[in-house]
Amino acid sequence: MRETVLNSKIFDSDIEKISMRDGYGEGLLEAGKNPDVVALSADLKQSTRVDSFAEKFPERFFECGIAEQNMIGIAAGLALNGKIPFASSLAVFAPGRTWDQIRVSVCYSKANVKIVGSHAGISVGGDGATHQALEDIAIARVLPNMAVVVPCDYIETRKAAVYVAEHKGPLYLRFARGKTAVITTEATPFKFGQAEIFREGKDVTIIACGPLVYYCLLAAKELEKEGISVQVINNHTVKPIDKLGIAKAAKETGAIVTVEEHQIDGGLGGAVAEVLAESYPVPIERIGVKDTFGESGHPRELLDKYGMGVKDIKEAVRTVLKRKGTS
């Protein structure tokens, strides 16, 4: 069982919860050992946890003020001259507000810029729809030369940030604002481009990214009691997506459910549907936001209201299994 490499307390109610952005801040600090790594902020250095890097490497930190478009352009110029810039903001602003700058100044030039979007997903909560990035994966993954990484917890975000500095080329790193369950451990594999099986099962596969991977594991555990054997895959690299891993899961379990805190169109659900349609078509159900904006509320309430709770995941599994049976 792969579960051995995950947090042993994963199904305990007192599982430790730490903010993913803390993981980013720590990972960036570690990546900063490379003197070419530089960081940029648009008046959000504390919110995005770039502050510790700024304190330790003040000469390599650039405060841009509330001017995200300029930040991306500066990052591109730095990258074209050998630096490894991390341009961090809220995901609604980068990549959201700065898509054209990312397209022209970064991606078309293959500039080695890392776009870092924090506060992604509906669970940003109280700030409401304007601040809930639910389209960022879609607009990032459609760009040529761009890679997209969506880690699932604090530890994986730290690992991802360290990896990102080594990655050659434009990359979008996405994570959430709040404290989320720490489901991985130092020993959990994180390999760019490789979907990781977090729980093995034979009836259906849930392919997820971000903090909802935790909910998927909870749902899988509960479904076990109903006699349903659920495989859970943590698909942290949304682009380039692990086509072989997804096709293998489709072949072995015959049904797929995708789970993400993002619009189901264009995000992970869209990406997995594309892979399945082209390689190994099986029934698929997609959990995520369904062509609507969010609203203010507590993260838990919002996830339930917009259909991303454990209950919804279980229901999607039952639905896809019915379709599997009849197809």
Added chain:
Amino acid sequence: MLTEEHLKILEKKACEIREDIIKMLLEAGSGHSAGSLGMADVFTALYFSVLDHNPKNPNFEDRDRLVLSNGHIAPVLYATLAHSGYFPMEELFTLRRIGSRLQGHPHFGSLPGVENTSGSLGQGLSQAIGITLAGRLDNKKYWVYCITSDGEHDEGQTWEAVMFAGKNKLHNLTNIIDRNNIQIDGFTEDVMPLEPLKEKYESFGWHVLEVDGHNIRAIVDACRQAQAILEKPSVIIAHTIPGKGVDFMEADPSWHGKFPSPEQAKKALHELRTLKGKIVSEHE
């Protein structure tokens, strides 16, 4: 200081570059005539007098950088690069053709000598700032020149960049504005007034120089003056005549995004050849 002899060579070079721009646009069958012709003297001054660059070793680390922000005047950049020796002259006439290294707007990585990608306006000054900061981190002494259009000062990002450069006192960054007073929909002061442009830059912490954009000696002198300012970034407002050198194109906004017909090109080339390299400054 430019000698009289050197100046004559540069004036002749600017005219040859203008001729090649006309020929390229005719061959391509699309492209922007007015801005390309209008900036021929500035580009000649930069590549044949001001910039420390080496066409035989285009990526040497200490080179001065030229960032073109208003990518639609790519023909003048390409013609000047070819005349400098970055690539064969005959390649100029592949502009905008499929498979060509001369894309309709400049693409970083396609062609030696091109330092950035542009085409979507307002992004170049930010890129130039990034290049300046990278040089600062590496203790390099290179100078970064950014060419911007007056029209693209409508873009908010331009002013974000102007604020940042002023705040950080990026003295080895010089922005050269092609102040030709036109944009696609007409005259800049009708579409979206930019004046008082000088005062705007001054109030953002820049050292401002104004120059006749067709007086090569004055352009070179302004660049040298900018190098003496060590506490601020500099901007050179280069007053140019769009379409300069071709009578029927001059100062006519309709030539912003147009290319010449074969008859118009013939007429334009005749005019340019008759000038024998001497562009008469309108400001003298």
